[in-house]
Amino acid sequence: MPYDFDVVVIGGGPGGYVAAIRAAQLGKKTCLVEKQALGGVCLNRGCIPTKTIIKSINVLNTVKSAEKFGVRGVDAEQCRVDLSQVQQRKRQVVKKLTGGVAYLLNANGVEVVQGEAGFIDNHTIKVGERAVSGEHMIIATGSLPVEPPIPKEGNVPVLVSDEVLELTEVPGEVAIIGGGVIGIEFAFILSRLGAGVTVIELMEEILPAVDMEIAQKVKAFLKAGGVVIHTGAKVTNFVGNRVYFRKNGAVESVKADKILLAAGRKPDVNGLSLEAAGVRVSKNGVPVNTRMQTNVDSIYAVGDVNGRCMLAHVASMEGMVAVENICGNEARVDYGKAPRCIYLDPEIASAGMTEREALEKGLDIKVGRFSYSGNGKAVIEAGETGFIKVIIDRKLGEIIGAHMIGAHATEMIAELVLAMNLEGTAEELIYSIHPHPSISEVIPEAFHAALHKAIHAV
């Protein structure tokens, strides 16, 4: 064999490790190179840690409301989250999951090489002193938080998401720069932990990619929870612990013990020496075709680094698709049907187009809504604040988009993703018997509403 490996994967996050396991399963001699910890940002500094903290917040919330459910003996006033203990649990969770990844890679015969990879040529990388060659290379090096170039004066307590996740004490006042998914999740976490939170967003709305009705609902309940939200506000500079921003032509400022930069993430190609392999790179990442191939046929790029869609589950799918194509099987990623979740309380989940996107595309649509307040299980769980909104094609009943805010939304969206992938229509969902009582009953109801009228609504 002219190369050391059939497939060399650079980066052990959800894109890279899934690609490596899949390649090994398909009989490829596979190597995975990771410079930090297996599992990437997702397991170590992203999805998993944040959701672990959110779980503690949700438990706090449940315990505090115990009396409402007839459970006596809980002193709601005394209930609080011990952040250092949460951090300890978070580390356990992360350790267990990253250990699981290591075990799976090993069990599948993937050779894991620790170190930072840099290309020597299009089939060879250097990891430390070792040269590793592969017939096919998969770049899965992920992304880094963007640090916007905002002028600073004095000692400014700026953090990025990675650092916030390591806090053991709740700061008094936090300013969050950016009202996207990351900023809003942290606004939720920090405010529930007791911090005073101010969100400063450049755009006119927070969560610009989320359906407007849902974004407004999020804004309302964050505000009700004490979060101050400034939209259409441009941060001009930091002076010590003050954040200055311009809003409606006027300069305003807010005091912050910690300033969280949540202005998005950018592809991480540091130290890769892509030019040595002849791989083209732009400021949006390493461009790839639908087969996940870069401009160099034998080199693929999956996950955040290709700049297509910065979601862990999409990265995993891209990893699998890249491997299928390497193995000669034609495969593609259907980005339009990828679910997007925000883990607030209540949760937010969506798939497909927002109503605005559908209208901008000129589609002839019908919209169906159903409120959790018409659902038995939601009432039992005291989770009536929530609704589902579905968008269907008027002529075919095709599911164009589905948007949910409410309990278990991130679990239930999977049903809609499946239906969309199988090209189901409103009727298929209506005529699928849903379990009772369950919150999932809101799904057929919303499609009933889109076609005509929901059963449990007037």
Place this chain on the structure above:
Amino acid sequence: MAEIVIMPKLGFNMEEGKLVKWHKKEGDLIQKGETFFEITTDKTNIEIESTADGVVKKLLVQEGETVPVTAPVAIIGRADEDITELLREIGAEPGGKTGEAGQPPEKGLHSEICAAGRAPEKAEDAPLKLTPRARKLAADQNLKLSELDIKGTGLEGGISERDILRHLDRIKATPVAQKLAAAEGIDLEKVSGTGANRKIMKADVQRAVAEKTEQPLYASKAMPEKEVLDTIPYEGMRKIIGDRLSHSKFTAPHVYFSTPVDVSRLYALRDQITKLIETKVSLNDMIIAGAARALVKNPMLNSSLENGRIVLYKSVNIGVAVALENGLIVPVIKNAHEKKLSEIAQTTRELAAKARAGKLIPCEYNGGTFTVSNLGMYGIEDFTAVINPPEAAILAVSSVRKTPVVISRDGREEIEIRPLMKLTLSVDHRIIDGAVAAKFLNDLKDLLENPMKFLI
């Protein structure tokens, strides 16, 4: 007792027939032997005579409709007879057995055919109304039709083969694809799926829609240099000819052998015969007669490759290609080697006339062992023909042309003007070697240049 009239099976390969024309309508009196209807098989139109006397009670098939062989097409009975029960019975088993009704359809000629068309399955196992082809498909595909919700579109809700196909397709197309296909009038049977297990996806239907809408554009606007005069469906006889010829060309390696034939003496003989008998004998008739005799001497040319064996025929059945308005047909002169020239001429004339009138019956165009295709009347100098499978060779006959020829006479060479005709033999090289083909062609040439040998 009322009698059920069925779509007859007229040839071994006939699976369905298209009812072209009813010669009687419901309520008409009809007698045995009267022309009742016309059908077209894969080759030709055939008039079907009534086998019963009575009144046409019911026509079950519309003109232009294609039905499987043995399917009921009409009921003949007494004027006052109630056929409701009978209709129910055939609804239960269209084209199949009507045993419980007491009267098997068309005893004798067709009973055997009915048996062949039916899958070996007991009636009680399949309480559904099924056409024989539907039943066969269901058996082949291992479908439990009673468990599937298939809507029959046949007589009285009977399930046809097409209904099952449609059902099978239904479960292979996504709901969105089905709805889009219905909205755009796309036949899912004609769409190939690219989804999992070749399921038809929305994109596949969209592609079909695009193709459908693109075509007229392509024809009228996008390419003005290629204006369309007319489009003719590639189907029926056209498609059968096309399929058979391409099959022949793709499977049988053709080799060609040409020779000029001096027909001076053939002309002289023809003129003499014309004076003796009424039947007009053409040059082509003489070529057929000559070919028949040459084939007896060279049986390899009178053969076919079938199921891994080369079958040499004793019968010399020569097909004569006859051009029709929308294709061609090759009626067969059976046992041409045993026929006198006048008989060959007579038979050829009759068959050609019937062919042009579309009245050939299958036994008149089946069973050929060799074919002669003559384009002499069109003044063609030279052409080659594609072998008519399963035959092994075909003779292409071109026009007679006055040609200067070098003649050796008394040791001197002279140029004379002679009527020459080019013969080109195409053979299936899998079974016929060059030398064998050349010998046959030389034997034929010798016969035609020395027609006295017909007598010897």
